[in-house]
Every structure is written in structure tokens, then in C-alpha cells.
Amino acid sequence: QVQLVQSGAEVKKPGASVNVSCKASGYTFTSYAMHWVRQAPGQRLEWMGWINAANGNTKYSQKFQGRLTITRDTSASTAYMELSALRSEDTAVYYCARGGSGNLCGLNWGQGTLVSVSS
């Protein structure tokens, strides 16, 4: 069955960067996009961006332009999300989610990775 397994929780200081990985199994990695979505405590879900796993093309929410980088390693069936210049408002659970047809974001989801930003 499809599984997305994310890396573990991170604690970062303001201004630092964080890199979260998402290892996929149970499907052909390059046949589906991978999206990243975050959820701050008590807040709504927030879409961040996505990567075409076949060719590496990316699209980011304007909100994260310049700070967000999504990459993938097809040999490892793994997607990565790097967020830089962290601030306290970036404290959230970050999810990877397998895309579907027509930009559908969340066929399957990773378990989530808590990123805490605090001085």
C-alpha cells in the first residue's frame, strides 16, 4: 500500500533552515506530484507548494517564495522540503501529500513532522 514516511521532529532557532524528507513507497514515485502542506497549532491547513516528481518542476505559494525549496531524489523515491529564514510563526506540523489528477493535493499523506522554532 502507499506509504509516505517523513523525517522526525526538529527544533530550530529563528533564522535557521529546516529540511524535512518524505520517503514514498507502494507506487511509482515519478508518476505523481508531491505537495507540502503545513498546519500551525490550532490553525487551518496551509498549502505551501509542490514538485513534479518526474521532471523536478516546482510551484510555490507566493507566501513562501524565496524561502521554500522543494526537491526530490528519484533514486531514493524521496521528496524534500527546505524552509529557510525560520521565524516563530513557522512553528507547525509539516505534511507531504501525494498529488492526484488536476492538481489534487492529498491522495495520501505522510504522518507529519513537527518543526518548532524558538530562541
Added chain:
Amino acid sequence: EIVLTQSPGTLSLSPGERATLSCRASQSVSSNYLAWYQQKPGQAPRLLIYGASSRASGIPDRFSGSGSGADFTLTISRLEPEDFAVYYCQQYGSSPFTFGGGTKVEIK
């Protein structure tokens, strides 16, 4: 950016009752690319409905989606104990792919 407004914020119902959740968009959703997700505490969201009315794989038929343009509805025909959760709508027709604020379905 398309803003999605969900109502009500909280729905208090008993098992066996019908739940009707609303999601209104600030502008028309392209191609009716509207999805519904269920989220339980401490868990990742689960896809229920996509394309406004298509059930995702493995989703019971008591869940149904309807609507078009800027007005969408998720209906749970008869609530089961496992259905008490938070439900989010999301539009994926125009980037950024925004989510609604959620409706919490709680046990009355």
C-alpha cells in the same frame, strides 16, 4: 487568492443523524476542483471527496459531496462514531490551493 469559508464552525449531532457542511468560495472554483478532507486529533488529513462529488478510494457511501461554482456541500447521511472529526474543504483549481477554516463535527 481564493478564500474558502466553512460553516458552521461546529456541528453538534448524535450518531445516526445527518450532517450537512458548507464551503463557500470567494470566487468560482475552476473546474469544480474542490476536495473535502477529514482530520482527527493528532492525525494527518484523509481525502474523502475530490472534484466536488467523487468519493476517494475506500470512502463509505454515507459521505457525499455536491455543489459547483462557489458553493459546495459535504453530507454525511448517518453519522457513525468514527465520523466525529474536523472537516476541511480545499480548492485546487487556482494556485495557491487554499483550505477552509474547518467544521468540527462533535457528539451532542
